[in-house]
Amino acid sequence: MKVILYTDVKHLGEMGDVKNVANGYARNYLFPRMYAVPYNDESVKYFESRKEEIAARKEQKRKDSASLKEKLEATLVDLVMPAGANGKLYGAVTAQTVADYLNKNGFEIERKRIEIPGSTIKSTGNYHCVIHLYEAQTAEVKISVKAQTSDGKVLEAAPAAEKTEEAKAE
Structure with missing residues (x-):
């Protein structure tokens, strides 16, 4: 029909x-x-x-998406997760984790729109994820995962994880 x-x-x-x-x-x-x-x-x-009204509405969505893209790409998602001494996380950083962080910081992004390479992040380091916006627009967001040891200390992102990510890209 x-x-x-x-x-x-x-x-x-x-x-x-x-x-x-x-x-x-x-x-x-x-x-x-x-x-x-x-x-x-x-x-x-x-x-x-109503064709003109509908076209204006779609154009407004495109403009909002473009401004949201700029704001997202300027944002660093800085997560502190419980991890072992070797930098391996006890849990994982998922799209839901990133969506929760962004929602706390004023962005209304659905979990389903966030694409993390490999679907999860399981070790400390610096990563990138893609967020799908309106139509074909996407924003690339930087994620920094830091380890929190059992005694409460926050360790900086391990440089070894960055090398691993670069090796995968090659």
């Missing part, structure tokens, strides 16, 4: 997009919640009249 999205729907599309969806999904989910309207001449005319 062809529908026109009335609002942004996660994992489906944005306002004004024309999508083909299953009949049951449209009847039982999209229509009752006013997320979409059936694709017909009347609804097409309505969205054609």
Whole structure:
């Protein structure tokens, strides 16, 4: 069934997009919640009249995403994690850990948008992660993982981890 999205729907599309969806999904989910309207001449005319408004909204999202990208790339995610003397973490730094840190510092980033190479970080050092923003825009964020020993001391990031990351890149 062809529908026109009335609002942004996660994992489906944005306002004004024309999508083909299953009949049951449209009847039982999209229509009752006013997320979409059936694709017909009347609804097409309505969205054609709002075309400029929808385009302006998308442009505003692009601008917000660009400014967020600049702010994120200037941010250093500085994490202190419990670790052994050799720099190996007792746990792991995951996308959720990074998302929690960013949320505490004023960024509203979903865990699913954060991509950590290898999916987790298991040792101290300096790393990079990619955050997917609006459309195809991405931001690269620096992560510094420091060790906290059992007696509460914070050790600086081990240079050995940086060498390992550079060796993997080659």
